[in-house]
Amino acid sequence: MGLLSKKDAQLITDPLTDDNPVTIQVLGICSALAITAELKASIVMAIAVLFVLGIGNVVISLMRNIIPSKIRIIVQLIVVATLVIIVDLVLKAFAYELSKTLSVFVGLIITNCIIMGRFEAFALANGPWKAFLDGIGNSLGYGVILIIVGFFRELLGSGTLLGFKVLGDPIAKTGVYAFGYENNGFMLLAPMALIVLGIIIWIQRSRNEALIEH
Amino acid sequence: MEKRTDKNSYTILFAIGMVLIVGSLLAFTASALKPNIEENKRIEKQQNILYAMGVNNNDESSAIFVGTDIVAGEFKKYIKKQIVIQGDKVTEDANAYLIDIKKEQTAAKDASYQRKLPLFIGEKDGKIFYIAPIRGKGLWDAIWGYVAMDKDMVVQGAYFDHKGETPGLGANIKQRFFMDDFIGEHLKSPNGNFTGITVAKGNNDPINKDKTDNEVDAIAGSTITGDGVTAMLKSELKQYVPYFKTLKN
Numbered sequence: 001m002g003l004l005s006k007k008d009a010q011l012i013t014d015p016l017t018d019d020n021p022v023t024i025q026v027l028g029i030c031s032a033l034a035i036t037a038e039l040k041a042s043i044v045m046a047i048a049v050l051f052v053l054g055i056g057n058v059v060i061s062l063m064r065n066i067i068p069s070k071i072r073i074i075v076q077l078i079v080v081a082t083l084v085i086i087v088d089l090v091l092k093a094f095a096y097e098l099s100k101t102l103s104v105f106v107g108l109i110i111t112n113c114i115i116m117g118r119f120e121a122f123a124l125a126n127g128p129w130k131a132f133l134d135g136i137g138n139s140l141g142y143g144v145i146l147i148i149v150g151f152f153r154e155l156l157g158s159g160t161l162l163g164f165k166v167l168g169d170p171i172a173k174t175g176v177y178a179f180g181y182e183n184n185g186f187m188l189l190a191p192m193a194l195i196v197l198g199i200i201i202w203i204q205r206s207r208n209e210a211l212i213e214h
Numbered sequence: 215m216e217k218r219t220d221k222n223s224y225t226i227l228f229a230i231g232m233v234l235i236v237g238s239l240l241a242f243t244a245s246a247l248k249p250n251i252e253e254n255k256r257i258e259k260q261q262n263i264l265y266a267m268g269v270n271n272n273d274e275s276s277a278i279f280v281g282t283d284i285v286a287g288e289f290k291k292y293i294k295k296q297i298v299i300q301g302d303k304v305t306e307d308a309n310a311y312l313i314d315i316k317k318e319q320t321a322a323k324d325a326s327y328q329r330k331l332p333l334f335i336g337e338k339d340g341k342i343f344y345i346a347p348i349r350g351k352g353l354w355d356a357i358w359g360y361v362a363m364d365k366d367m368v369v370q371g372a373y374f375d376h377k378g379e380t381p382g383l384g385a386n387i388k389q390r391f392f393m394d395d396f397i398g399e400h401l402k403s404p405n406g407n408f409t410g411i412t413v414a415k416g417n418n419d420p421i422n423k424d425k426t427d428n429e430v431d432a433i434a435g436s437t438i439t440g441d442g443v444t445a446m447l448k449s450e451l452k453q454y455v456p457y458f459k460t461l462k463n
Contacts, residue, residue, distance in 0.1 A: 093251050096258065
């Protein structure tokens with residue numbers, strides 16, 4: 001890593017593995033349940049959070065010495081909400097189609113606890129460059145989990161990936177459906193997101209004993 | 215010593231300053247972009263109406279509107295007449311498609327108000343379409359759409375949209391597999407009474423062969439959105455029944 005020092009690189013790589021915001025810190029579960037019924041929505045959400053957390057962390061970090069500690073949470077919330085609303089307005093004016101895809105995510109981004117969590121835990125205590133890396137790292141860690149969960153839920157629940165019928169047509173009985181396979185409609189419901197998430201956490205902890213809490 | 219940023223006076227000043235800056239920033243952005251946003255919404259309405267009557271660029275499985283560059287011309291070409299129905303009074307209005315259905319629904323709660331019902335009459339390949347806008351409630355927020363009918367109130371095409379239904383579940387009302395099920399479906403029961411179309415679970419008709427049962431197959435996991443579609447079709451299109459009766463004569 002010539003570009004980043006070892007410590008800086010860790011800011012990006014740690015959240016992807018042993019300090020993952022979703023599976024280890026158990027943050028951002030709400031949006032992981034709400035939008036992972038299809039892969040496309042997961043990807044859109046991952047990109048949106050990447051954007052907001054990357055910029056938001058820098059803004060909060062730049063303001064860290066002037067924010068009054070008594071109202072810091074509200075200040076953080078205002079920064080996220082403002083960023084998200086401005087982006088949403090710009091998209092509505094210049095990329096209307098994209099903004100329609102994002103519509104439901106706007107509210108979910110503002111309330112995403114990973115964003116508030118990183119502002120509070122990292123950006124308030126570190127410089128803008130480090131905060132930026134931390135934001136990118138954590139949103140990538142979040143995005144990876146979202147995409148894994150979305151992949152399995154859409155594949156097993158609807159038999160499609162990104163809308164393409166990868167397993168054949170369930171009504172015309174082609175592909176694997178010809179052998180009596182059925183889509184599991186339960187995968188589309190929120191509880192299955194928790195179960196898929198649980199399986200990911202289980203696999204991760206069984207591979208790394210250090211993560212197990214006693 | 216107390217830090218400067220811990221003082222009450224500083225906190226209050228900071229809060230006021232922040233609100234002023236953020237407030238004016240947002241207000242400025244919103245008003246600067248408003249004309250663009252309004253224009254996008256107007257174009258989208260035209261695209262939706264044309265979509266319902268089958269003027270679209272659909273490929274095999276996805277719903278694609280006519281391009282934004284040609285939509286104005288296509289709208290003029292296919293939509294022959296736009297009318298506003300108010301009680302027994304029917305007036306022509308070339309901007310009927312801009313009528314705000316939400317405002318009309320709210321105003322109609324006052325019993326003395328005669329609600330304006332816009333209806334767009336389109337013609338394609340010699341066939342006449344009557345396209346009505348509808349609006350209702352889904353699980354999280356508003357749902358709306360356009361339904362194209364023939365003079366017997368048989369659905370010829372439908373377009374649904376939503377503000378914030380769950381992706382992968384309720385949001386699928388704007389997918390082809392759901393909207394296309396409505397094509398050919400009767401809004402009236404066989405004996406001629408208006409019944410609407412029910413988004414039904416377990417009607418044993420997943421590919422919607424039976425067009426006169428007033429039912430289409432529901433989407434798994436989106437019961438409330440589906441019920442919203444049922445209710446919206448019933449309550450909104452019912453109001454057009456008197457107008458359709460006059461067409462018979």
